[in-house]
Amino acid sequence: MTATPTTTISTQSFRPRPPEAGPVERPRPVDPAEQHEIEQFLYFEAQLLDEARYSDWLDLLAEEVAYRMPSRGNRLHRDLTREAGGPGDLGHYDEDLATLRLRTARVQQTVAWSDNPPPRVVRAVTNVQATRPPDRGEDVFAVRSVVNAYRNRLADDTDHFTGFRADVLRRGPEGLLLAERTVYLADSVILAKNASLFL
Amino acid sequence: MTTAPPEGPSAAARDLIDLDLGTLNREVFESGPLLRTELATVFTRSWLFLGHESRLSRPGDFTTAVMGQDHVIVTRSRDGRIRAFLNVCRHRGMRVCRADSGSATRFTCSYHGWSYDGTGALVEVPNHDDGYEGRLPLDRWGLVPVTRVESYRGFVFGCWDEDAPPLAEYLDGYRGVLDWATDGLDEPELVGPIKWRLQGNWKLAAEQFANDTYHPQTAHLSATSLLGVNMPTEGRELGSRYGHGWTIILPEDPNYAAFTFGRDPDSAEPGHQALIHGTVFPNFSMLGDRVLRVWHPRSVDDMEIWSWVLVDASWSPEQRRQAMRMATLTFSSTGIVETDDSENWSEIQAVGGGHVTGRTALNYQMGLGSTTTGDPAVPGFTGEVGHILNDVGARAFYRRWLELMEGPAPTLPQTAPAPMPAPSGR
Numbered sequence: 001m002t003a004t005p006t007t008t009i010s011t012q013s014f015r016p017r018p019p020e021a022g023p024v025e026r027p028r029p030v031d032p033a034e035q036h037e038i039e040q041f042l043y044f045e046a047q048l049l050d051e052a053r054y055s056d057w058l059d060l061l062a063e064e065v066a067y068r069m070p071s072r073g074n075r076l077h078r079d080l081t082r083e084a085g086g087p088g089d090l091g092h093y094d095e096d097l098a099t100l101r102l103r104t105a106r107v108q109q110t111v112a113w114s115d116n117p118p119p120r121v122v123r124a125v126t127n128v129q130a131t132r133p134p135d136r137g138e139d140v141f142a143v144r145s146v147v148n149a150y151r152n153r154l155a156d157d158t159d160h161f162t163g164f165r166a167d168v169l170r171r172g173p174e175g176l177l178l179a180e181r182t183v184y185l186a187d188s189v190i191l192a193k194n195a196s197l198f199l
Numbered sequence: 200m201t202t203a204p205p206e207g208p209s210a211a212a213r214d215l216i217d218l219d220l221g222t223l224n225r226e227v228f229e230s231g232p233l234l235r236t237e238l239a240t241v242f243t244r245s246w247l248f249l250g251h252e253s254r255l256s257r258p259g260d261f262t263t264a265v266m267g268q269d270h271v272i273v274t275r276s277r278d279g280r281i282r283a284f285l286n287v288c289r290h291r292g293m294r295v296c297r298a299d300s301g302s303a304t305r306f307t308c309s310y311h312g313w314s315y316d317g318t319g320a321l322v323e324v325p326n327h328d329d330g331y332e333g334r335l336p337l338d339r340w341g342l343v344p345v346t347r348v349e350s351y352r353g354f355v356f357g358c359w360d361e362d363a364p365p366l367a368e369y370l371d372g373y374r375g376v377l378d379w380a381t382d383g384l385d386e387p388e389l390v391g392p393i394k395w396r397l398q399g400n401w402k403l404a405a406e407q408f409a410n411d412t413y414h415p416q417t418a419h420l421s422a423t424s425l426l427g428v429n430m431p432t433e434g435r436e437l438g439s440r441y442g443h444g445w446t447i448i449l450p451e452d453p454n455y456a457a458f459t460f461g462r463d464p465d466s467a468e469p470g471h472q473a474l475i476h477g478t479v480f481p482n483f484s485m486l487g488d489r490v491l492r493v494w495h496p497r498s499v500d501d502m503e504i505w506s507w508v509l510v511d512a513s514w515s516p517e518q519r520r521q522a523m524r525m526a527t528l529t530f531s532s533t534g535i536v537e538t539d540d541s542e543n544w545s546e547i548q549a550v551g552g553g554h555v556t557g558r559t560a561l562n563y564q565m566g567l568g569s570t571t572t573g574d575p576a577v578p579g580f581t582g583e584v585g586h587i588l589n590d591v592g593a594r595a596f597y598r599r600w601l602e603l604m605e606g607p608a609p610t611l612p613q614t615a616p617a618p619m620p621a622p623s624g625r
């Protein structure tokens with residue numbers, strides 16, 4: 001069961017609220033200490049990725065990790081539920097631990113020309129909103145965050161990637177683990193020659 | 200060492216290519232004037248891929264596409280026919296349809312409200328009675344139809360040239376590839392596209408897919424070593440007189456099974472050798488039977504890549520997902536093979552602006568003089584064939600390119616402005 005939204009669009013998007021619906025329900029944030037721990041986890045993860053410490057990064061992933069980046073399209077309001085690709089659609093990432101291992105193993109080779117010499121990437125993670133999804137116990141968190149990444153490659157090959165992430169974190173014996181991530185980039189056309197970085 | 204094209208930025212295409220010598224001057228990737236000529240000839244006289252019938256199953260289903268730099272709507276109209284027309288309002292030129300795909304019975308312009316039906320006919324003009332006094336001949340202001348739209352095996356193509364050969368004839372030996380890719384599918388379905396952009400001339404990608412089985416051992420070493428793929432040695436490179444080029448692997452290759460994409464390798468019949476990669480001239484490419492591509496020329500040094508995955512709609516969700524995951528992992532915006540191609544194309548472009556660089560010949564001589572016309576291993580194909588490591592596909596691509604660049608532009612659809620009839624009673 002997934003604790004994260006599978007679409008970007010709520011039934012409320014671009015629609016006036018029906019009169020019978022109540023006022024907005026405010027989120028129930030986790031404790032400040034838990035919030036702090038979650039933020040520090042996400043910042044550390046971003047640092048490992050910035051530094052291309054992929055073996056270390058893999059330690060932060062749960063065995064059952066699912067890492068996705070659906071494609072997004074331009075749809076009329078009536079078709080908005082289909083503006084982000086679902087499970088049967090073609091996306092930019094749909095990974096499990098095995099393919100994440102493969103992808104990182106590739107970049108750790110000197111003959112991975114797209115990353116040798118390496119690009120310079122800076123990720124900023126913000127707007128971290130953590131809640132406890134119902135029925136998942138004390139050790140599972142649903143976390144929404146925003147990521148902004150700047151990548152400079154060689155001289156003037158520069159890209160911006162901005163999106164929000166719907167994550168599921170769970171507590172393992174060594175600390176928090178990333179169990180699920182869906183990255184919703186704010187682009188329908190990726191304005192870069194590749195999106196082969198992890199956000 | 201070098202060829203000597205005429206001075207100046209707009210050298211003629213003919214002076215940049217010497218197919219007998221097997222050289223190409225890199226100005227063909229750099230010249231803005233040449234791109235305008237390409238749009239006027241190459242992209243108007245060739246059959247261009249528009250989409251797949253699986254995305255247009257019901258009347259009203261539409262998708263948008265680009266032909267060169269001309270934006271079009273492709274739709275199945277109520278009479279069941281698939282039509283395509285410019286996605287440009289005849290009033291003041293607004294983009295009529297701004298959704299990527301969907302279903303619609305009308306396309307209404309968001310500027311002044313001119314409204315077109317599923318055949319492209321102008322059916323409603325606000326203030327036609329008072330503003331235009333009822334005098335506007337609506338039948339003369341419909342969306343400009345693409346001259347010809349034809350399908351082969353569900354793949355929909357459009358062409359602006361009335362005199363072009365029928366699509367099936369144009370595809371030439373490449374028909375066998377499309378047959379092979381779809382024969383085993385009960386309900387072929389094209390999923391996607393995902394889209395991304397690359398700072399590189401569109402021909403860098405189209406030409407590579409048409410031809411180049413030489414680069415993977417170097418360019419893709421990081422990916423192929425991990426995936427355990429050995430590049431084939433027993434195969435053929437083919438070049439069609441219409442400019443298509445493709446590479447097949449023959450059943451006698453020790454790695455044949457790795458390229459049959461789940462088919463029983465022993466079931467291979469002559470003429471159904473597995474495709475490794477290929478390009479239908481000018482800019483529709485394929486990888487195996489799974490990944491389909493269009494390389495759109497946005498400007499001389501900028502292409503937009505549209506990438507689809509061909510699946511079978513009757514597959515289980517898990518089978519479908521696995522097919523897409525494999526495509527995403529290898530050839531996609533994040534593919535571990537693709538990223539090294541992108542690196543090469545964008546870096547070729549990045550160093551291409553120099554004056555001396557632009558006047559230096561590049562090498563397309565592999566296999567020159569050792570190709571044959573037809574090949575017993577490729578029944579029915581009468582074009583040029585060579586060993587798998589060969590530039591014959593690229594030479595065929597540029598031979599056709601040159602032929603079109605030097606040839607006439609087709610007569611375009613009748614777009615002469617219609618006069619406004621005089622007010623009645625005069």
Ligand code: FES
Binds near residue numbers: 291292293308310
């Ligand atoms: S531009 Fe389309 S109605 Fe005016």
Ligand SMILES: [Fe+2]
Binds near residue numbers: 540
């Ligand atoms: Fe390649």
